[in-house]
Amino acid sequence: MAILDQLKAKAITTAVDMAIDLLYEDFDGGLPKVRSALNRFVGSGDETNDEQLRLFNMVMDYLETPGNNWRRLVQNVIANVDRDVTRTFVINFFVNSVTIGGPRQREVREKYQCNSPWAILMDPTTACNLHCTGCWAANYTDKKQKSLTYDELDSIVTQGKDLGTYIYLYTGGEPMLRKKDIIRLCERHPDCFFSAFTNGTLIDEKFADEMLRVKNFMPAFSIEGFREATDARRGEGTFDKVVRAMDLLRERRLPFGASICYTSQNYESVTSDEFVRFLVDKGTLFAWIFTYMPVGQGAPVELLATPEQRAGMWHKVRENWRKNEPIFFADFWNDGEYTGGCIAGARRYLHINAGGDLEPCAFIHYSDANVREKSLLECYQSKFFKSYRANQPFNENMLRPCPLLDNPGKLSQMVHETGAVSTDYTHPEDVDELEAKTREVAAAWAEASESLWALSPKKALSDRLVAEGKSPTDWVKP
Numbered sequence: 001m002a003i004l005d006q007l008k009a010k011a012i013t014t015a016v017d018m019a020i021d022l023l024y025e026d027f028d029g030g031l032p033k034v035r036s037a038l039n040r041f042v043g044s045g046d047e048t049n050d051e052q053l054r055l056f057n058m059v060m061d062y063l064e065t066p067g068n069n070w071r072r073l074v075q076n077v078i079a080n081v082d083r084d085v086t087r088t089f090v091i092n093f094f095v096n097s098v099t100i101g102g103p104r105q106r107e108v109r110e111k112y113q114c115n116s117p118w119a120i121l122m123d124p125t126t127a128c129n130l131h132c133t134g135c136w137a138a139n140y141t142d143k144k145q146k147s148l149t150y151d152e153l154d155s156i157v158t159q160g161k162d163l164g165t166y167i168y169l170y171t172g173g174e175p176m177l178r179k180k181d182i183i184r185l186c187e188r189h190p191d192c193f194f195s196a197f198t199n200g201t202l203i204d205e206k207f208a209d210e211m212l213r214v215k216n217f218m219p220a221f222s223i224e225g226f227r228e229a230t231d232a233r234r235g236e237g238t239f240d241k242v243v244r245a246m247d248l249l250r251e252r253r254l255p256f257g258a259s260i261c262y263t264s265q266n267y268e269s270v271t272s273d274e275f276v277r278f279l280v281d282k283g284t285l286f287a288w289i290f291t292y293m294p295v296g297q298g299a300p301v302e303l304l305a306t307p308e309q310r311a312g313m314w315h316k317v318r319e320n321w322r323k324n325e326p327i328f329f330a331d332f333w334n335d336g337e338y339t340g341g342c343i344a345g346a347r348r349y350l351h352i353n354a355g356g357d358l359e360p361c362a363f364i365h366y367s368d369a370n371v372r373e374k375s376l377l378e379c380y381q382s383k384f385f386k387s388y389r390a391n392q393p394f395n396e397n398m399l400r401p402c403p404l405l406d407n408p409g410k411l412s413q414m415v416h417e418t419g420a421v422s423t424d425y426t427h428p429e430d431v432d433e434l435e436a437k438t439r440e441v442a443a444a445w446a447e448a449s450e451s452l453w454a455l456s457p458k459k460a461l462s463d464r465l466v467a468e469g470k471s472p473t474d475w476v477k478p
Contacts (some may be wrong), residue, residue, distance in 0.1 A: 009099045012038075013091055020087050024078055035060045072326040073285070080283055082253040088215040089255070092193040097166040104164030109478060114380040115346035115389050119167035120160055121362055123354040124148055124178040130199050130234050145173075146354040146425065150181045152371065156352060157189050159376040169195045171362055173354060176202035179210075186214035197222060197259050197288075199234060200242040208248045220257040220288055221245065225269025226278070233266070243282065250283040257286035257328075262313060263303040264292075271316050276325055286328040289313065293363040293405060294437045297427040301437050307448035310334065314399075314452055336393075336401035337458045340476035343401075345388025346380055347478070357423040360388050364404060364411065366420040366431060383418035389478075396472045398458055399449040400442075408435040408442050 015037045022030030038056060062070035077086060097118060108116035125147040148156075157168055168185075175182065175196040186194055193216055200221040211217050221242050224230040230239040249256050258279055262270050269275060279287065291310060292303045305313075314334045321329050336342070343349055344361035351359040357367035358379045369379035379385070394403045394410050403410035414420070415431045422428035453459050462472035 009095055012095050012099055015040075016090055016095060017087065020083065020090065023074070024083050024086075027075060027078060031060070031064055069323055069326065073328060076326040077255070077285060080250065080253060081255045081285070082212065082215075085212070085215045085254060088190075089193060089218065092166060092191060092216055096191050097193070101161075101164040101166045104162075106164075108163050108377070108380070112377065112381060114377075114386060115478075116163045116380060117165055117346040117349045119169060119349040120156065120165055120352065121169045121171050121349060122148065122153065122156060122352040123172050124153060124170055124175050124181065125173040126354045127177055128172060128174040128199075129177065129201060130174065130238065147178075148352075148354055148356065150184060152356065153181065153185060154188060156371060156376065157185060157192060161189070161192070163377060163380075166192045167195075168192055169197065171197050171351070174199055174202065176207070179207050182217065183207075183210045183214060186216050190214075190216060192216065193218070195220060195257075199238065200245040201238060203245040203248065205248060208252050208254065211249070211254055212252045218255050218257070219245075219249075220259040220286070222259045222261070224261070224266045225272075225275055229266040229269040233263075246282045246284070255285050256283070257288065258284050259288045259290070261290045261292055262305055262309065264305055264309065265303060267305060267309045267312070271312065273320075276321055276327070280325055280327060284327055286330070289317065289329060289331040289334075291333050291405070295363050295365060295429075295434070296424060297429055299437075304438070304441050307441070307444045310445060311448055311452060333402060333405070334399060337398035337453075337456045339398075339401075341393025341395065341398050341401040341473075342388075342403065345385055345392065347389065347392055350385075353423055355423065355425065358382070358385070359423060360385065365423045365429065366411075366415050367423050368418055368420040384414065384420040387414040387418050393473050393476050396462060397446075397449060397453045398456070399453045400446060404435065405438050406442055406445060408439045411435060 018037060019030070019034040022033055035057070039053065059070060062068045063074060065071060101118070105116040105118065108114065125145060127145040127147070160166075160168070170178075170182065176198050179202070182194070182196070186192075195218045198219050198221060200219070200223075203219065222234075223239070223242055224233050227239040230242070231237065246256065260270050291305050291313075293299075294301050294304060310333070313331060317329050317331045317334065321327070339348065342361075344351075344364065346360070349361075351362040351364075352371060353359060353365070353367075356370045356372040358369045358371065359365055359367050366384070368384040369382035371379060391403070391410065391414060394401065394407045400406035403414070412431045412435050422431070458475065461475050465474050466472050
């Protein structure tokens with residue numbers, strides 16, 4: 001890391017330390033001091049700094065506005081999360097990943113003409129203690145499992161930091177089957193932020209205490225709605241175990257979130273105001289919202305959300321929850337306009353499965369590179385990942401970001417032209433057959449999403465660029 005970046009990161013960390021103490025001790029009295037200090041420490045002088053300052057001051061405006069939901073969210077954190085855990089999260093998630101990681105990611109992109117991600121998802125194991133309907137991991141239950149060793153996981157993080165990545169999320173399988181290794185990695189890399197998508201059934205008092213000790217791990221509990229909906233897909237008794245895990249963490253003032261996958265069957269449950277209020281009351285601070293993907297042979301296509309349900313989620317998140325609930329919501333498909341379309345393929349994130357294969361996305365199980373055979377940087381330079389980079393965004397309508405769910409034909413084109421292969425080691429899935437599952441719903445969403453896209457300021461920007469003789473996606477950052 002350049003000396004200038006080190007000094008800048010140290011200065012911002014000092015300011016963050018002071019800001020957190022001020023806000024925990026006197027929220028309203030501390031806000032003006034926090035704004036002044038961080039503006040002074042961050043400084044300006046280049047385009048990136050100026051953009052960070054603009055966003056920071058916009059957030060400060062929100063925090064100083066009575067009734068603003070961002071203000072309520074931060075007050076919720078201060079009231080319910082251990083101060084040192086908050087400090088570690090802010091420094092690792094924002095300072096290290098932006099101030100240190102951002103310049104490295106840009107350097108890699110410019111020097112090697114490949115993407116370098118902000119976050120890496122990785123599977124410690126394919127094993128899982130549940131057998132959820134529609135989950136590809138369920139197909140592996142009776143087969144020989146695959147796992148990344150601790151040394152392999154550590155190598156991924158070590159290499160990733162060298163390339164600018166400080167955010168690591170575990171998927172699976174069930175990551176909590178590797179609790180000891182997860183804590184070891186938190187200890188080994190205290191400058192990184194770690195999270196996991198977990199069914200929550202294996203989190204106990206001992207692990208909660210370890211979380212409080214290391215301070216840089218934050219789970220997202222997979223939950224399908226209330227008891228009936230959750231247990232219907234995940235097994236009887238699962239809902240009560242998730243609630244128990246939430247209670248254990250809240251008792252220790254530890255932050256956690258929810259991972260919500262909506263399907264045609266649980267849509268009513270997860271979009272009810274009662275369910276969101278339940279999440280708030282339990283202490284949930286963030287919610288990752290996914291729509292069901294029919295990945296894996298035998299995956300039930302009937303679980304695909306209808307266009308009406310997907311549009312309903314768009315309205316729920318934007319017009320209700322983000323205005324009224326002190327939770328941070330990320331609706332990964334419907335938020336495409338904020339991210340400039342698909343963020344996979346290492347543009348912002350990628351997925352490494354338990355066999356070491358680099359996949360563009362947790363839902364795109366095709367690869368032409370493996371970390372057991374190549375360095376992480378060499379994997380980023382693979383034909384498949386470079387094809388992703390060349391084709392993004394996959395649609396001018398940013399509410400249709402996904403090459404599989406929203407744009408059938410895009411994924412198969414990239415797979416065929418690069419020689420990428422299916423990474424499902426029990427039932428390899430032909431990409432053309434996979435795409436056939438989504439064609440009908442993609443066509444219906446293409447029509448339904450136009451009226452929503454027309455409401456976006458990004459649509460107006462795209463139209464203006466076209467009028468100027470430019471590409472409608474020139475505003476999208478690489």
